[in-house]
Amino acid sequence: MSGWQWVKLVGNFLNLSTLAGGLVGVVGRAEFSRGPRGLFFANGYRxxxxxxxxxxxxxxILSKHDRSYFDDARLVRHEERHSWQYFCLLGLPMLPLYVVGVVVSFLLTGDPASRNPFERLANLKDGGYVEHPVQPLGRTVTQAFSGLRSRPKGP
Incomplete structure (x- = not known):
């Protein structure tokens, strides 16, 4: 690990975000393992x-998939960039700010990632996202309601 990766590792422990990630993994019954560059993988999140x-x-980094899911180096780099975002935002304030990014992106594009600044800074392509263009708000609302109507009804 580089010196800066050590700083991020310690910083994200001190700002409690890594501890919160570990707690979420335990609650989600994930299996933990060490990843590269000071990262931890929590696979099998339920x-x-x-x-x-x-x-x-x-x-x-939590995932419902098994450990081999992280064989994709681009995905790991994408998620590592998110860990830097936690460090830069002093930890858990990242969560509500990320939600605001999701809402704004959805309103602008009908997609939660395309205009989310956190996903863009982490590189959309590396995260497996397809960029959607900005569209009129009316189209976004129509898409959202048509998606709700097309869902099958529960028992």
């Missing part, structure tokens, strides 16, 4: 939220 292939809290 909770249904958030709906993502992987997500990061502090230096912990």
């Amino acid at each position: 909770l249904g939220f958030p709906v993502a292939g992987a997500f990061t809290i502090g230096n912990v």
